[in-house]
Amino acid sequence: MPSIDSLAERLSTYLGPDQVNLVRRAFYYAEQAHDGQRRRSGEPYVTHPLAVASILADMHMDHQSLMAAMLHDVIEDTGIPKEALAGQFGETVAELVDGVSKLTQMDFQTKAEAQAENFQKMAMAMARDIRVILVKLADRLHNMRTLEVLAGEKRRRIAKETLEIYAPIANRLGMHSMYVEFEDLGFKAMHPMRSERIRGAVRKARGNRKEILNKLQESLVNCLEREGMHGEISGREKHLYSIYQKMRGKRRAFNEIMDVYAFRIVVDKVDTCYRVLGAVHNLYKPLPGRFKDYIAIPKANGYQSLHTTLFGMHGVPIEIQIRTREMEELANHGIAAHWLYKSAEDDQPKGSHARARQWVKGILELQQRAGNSLEFIESVKIDLFPDEVYVFTPKGRIMELPKGSTAVDFAYAVHTDVGNSCIACRINRRLAPLSEPLQSGSTVEIVSAPGARPNPAWLNFVVTGKARTHIRHALKLQRRSESISLGERMLNKVLAGFDSHLDKISEERIQQILTEYQLELREDLLEEIGLGNRMAFVVARRLHSEGGESRAQSDGPLAIRGTEGLVLNYAKCCTPIPGDPIVGHLSAGKGMVVHLESCKNISDIRHNPEKCIALSWAKDVTGEFNVELRVELEHQRGLIATLAGSVAAADGNIEKIGMDERDGRISVVQLLVSVHDRAHLARVIKKLRTLKGVIHITRVRA
Incomplete structure (x- = not known):
């Protein structure tokens, strides 16, 4: 000590x-x-x-x-x-x-x-x-x-x-x-036993490798002397945990990992690094695709070095790192080396120190957006990545991202607003899916649109903590605003049955109800109604407790426009589309789920005003709605292509297709088709009926 x-x-x-x-x-x-x-x-x-x-x-x-x-x-x-x-x-x-x-x-x-x-x-x-x-x-x-x-x-x-x-x-x-x-x-x-076993194996291998190691080191020293360059050459051993990780992750034997010989060459200046690289490439043949220039493009943590892999004598692979003394110090002590090289008057962070500051700033941003501490630490763990890809903005700026990053990760790395309004991307000038993993050296361009919103499906493929946190945050805000809007419409709908309106209720009465429900703002109450956590019928009765009973639910059903977003879901059991008679089931946390009036799943609660609300389709309803069709037809060559062509000709779109063969002659095809309304569905069915061999078409309901 x-x-x-x-x-x-x-x-x-x-x-x-x-x-x-x-x-x-x-x-x-x-x-x-x-x-x-x-x-x-x-x-x-x-x-x-x-x-x-x-x-x-x-x-x-x-x-x-x-x-x-x-x-x-x-x-x-x-x-x-x-x-x-x-x-x-x-x-x-x-x-x-x-x-x-x-x-x-x-x-x-x-x-x-x-x-x-x-x-x-x-x-x-x-x-x-x-x-x-x-x-x-x-x-x-x-x-x-x-x-x-x-x-x-x-x-x-x-x-x-x-x-x-x-x-x-x-x-x-x-x-x-x-x-x-x-x-x-x-x-x-x-893992004390595994650690000890690998340590023993490394010790044994070191003895067996000593002769080859010395010969390789001698040939590298002679090579530098011939070229008139000076550098410190030392053998480099993999640490135990990295050997264990490679054996487990790549399913390789210990001997395969220890077959690689590694050296580090430390020189006086950057220019010499590249000259040494040329010399060793002349000495032994380099392995294609294994050269990495971290001097020109440093790693995200500030690490700089030249990496190359060579075929040594007898075809033995040799990994070589070439760097300056300052890079060596930075590689070992990273950000701590900032204080070693900092002069008295130099207070501006540089190199790895500036990168560390940037990283910490990013962590702080994650913290402000995260819903809770566990979500925050999950994001940080994702962000503590060991491998990076380097991509370019259209203006040539280099962006460092973790391996497996997509265009959405890139968009959020550029700026939160770019990520939130992203709708498409071009990778190396070609349109590509937003979920495509980026490769080092690609140029990425984001296509954005004002008013665009993050898609919940992005959470399935983004890898950076920043993207994940910002998408979740934006979805929470979006869900809140949509819940408030829907909640207000639902409450006013029920209040109309009492010949009232939210604007006519006194502020004092609203405050009493908020205190009773332990809520702070009027918006919180409307959000609770929109999310289905509180029933509009019950809240309306409490707000209007001084006057009589409701005359039914109101003058007419609540109109659905199709733009309500995350808090309005269409039941998968009966797939309602505009034109169908519908009813809304209020589900806690999910908001409103739209069912067909005849759906068996809600038959028990159909007339309960606390669980269901009468709905209708607005005249200006927009969007595409999925409906399932069952088509029976004679088996023939090119069957799927014929069906797809007919649906497309009627301006429909097939989302999913499945096929059963009932017997050798008749096939049954299940189509999930995207349509605008019942009239559009009728056109699609009419088009399918004109096909040769179609026996029967039915719309599948619960």
Whole structure:
């Protein structure tokens, strides 16, 4: 374990004497605050904050981060308030400590919810100061290093949380060394036997591979010398968890994964990287399609390097990474390296630091739009992606998106309004489905229309947290406005039976009803009616309690226009279309479901005014409605094409088709046809009857 003196000695290599003394002061304060407290291992508690500060010192973090590391458990474990820390060490350090402190005061129903709330608080603090996450990661790393003293169940829970959230965050922030250690320690805690088996196999393979490794390294060194270039060449081994993941995910044997030899070449400047690439491609033949230039197009976490795969001697595959010293530092410490390369007057975030800020800003946006903490953490987990695709806007700007992203993800990455009004897309100038996964190097253009709305079906294929959260948010708003509109029409419809109208009801009476139903706004009550959670008939009676009974439901049925949106559904059991006699069934949470008057599914409640409402079709009803037809006809060649042609000729559209062969001669075809109204359906049926061999056509109802 490091002592404060040895830590201070290390800090003096890059911090001034005054700053080192401030870190010392924070240590002594923490030592006093945690006096008498011990860790599970029996050591004095202060050894933990000291170890956390030591991890940050390895990354050359600034003195305020180190002070926060020393004090990070003081608020939580010793009862010292944030204000006291601010008075002693300044507002910045107190804010950092508060950001890192866990949420222990709140009572959660589930561990998942607690974890989600924890992460939300951390995201808020990260937005104020990105160093919060670095202290938090160092704290988690030391806890993972000392995990074996905990009971098995708790150890596995912490390891699972680390693998799911903290390791991807470290990766997202470009902190490769920490990311690898998180994964290996998490793997060891989750699967101790598998970890040990793979570790043993790697040790054994290393001995067998030593000769080939040395020969390959020697040939690379000689190659650089011949070209007059200098660079540090080192062998690179895959970490245990990545070997395990590849064996599981790709179903490959250990020997296949260990067959690949990997080297890293670190040089002085960017120009030399490309010259070294040319030299090694001359030495061994490169594998087509395996070259990646992350220097010209850095990864989303700021990582830069050239990657190539070569056929070495005896056809052995060699993976090579070529990068500068600064890129190496950034690859290992990611965002933390920002403080290492930051000059005194440079306060503008650059490179990986700017990208991290952008990512945190995105997280904050997700948080504001998410319905609850669990939905938020689901979105964040989706967003902590290891693989990216790089696509271009029509103006040539590069956009980074997770693997599997679609044009809808791209639209929301450009701007929320572009996503919400998106109706189509062009990929490399050709019209393409919105659900098509994007490939690196594609140019994507979004076609939008004013007044367009997100489609609920998009949730089935979008992959980014931002797109998912914004679609859900827009659908909630859309559903609310549609529910309010429908609720108002339904309530006024019933009130008309009392010779009244919502505008004629006194504000005082409305407020009484809102208080009774524990609602705040008139719109909330109308939304409840529109969603079917409250019955318009009951609410109307309560609003009009001072005067008599309703004379039936009103002057006439409620007119349906077909534009009511998400809160109006058409029953799949009887598929009503304009022109059919209809009735509305009020279903809690779903709004109104439109059935045929003769539908057997609602025969029991047909005349209950609290469950059903009389409906009619408006004169200006719009939209397309599905109806199911059963066609019996003689079996013949090209049967489906003939039917489809006839439906199309009558301006209909086939949504679905199925076929049974009743016997060798007669076929029965089920068609789901999209029509405008009953007159249109009659034209479609008439057209089908003219076909040769058609015996019988029936409309399928419940």
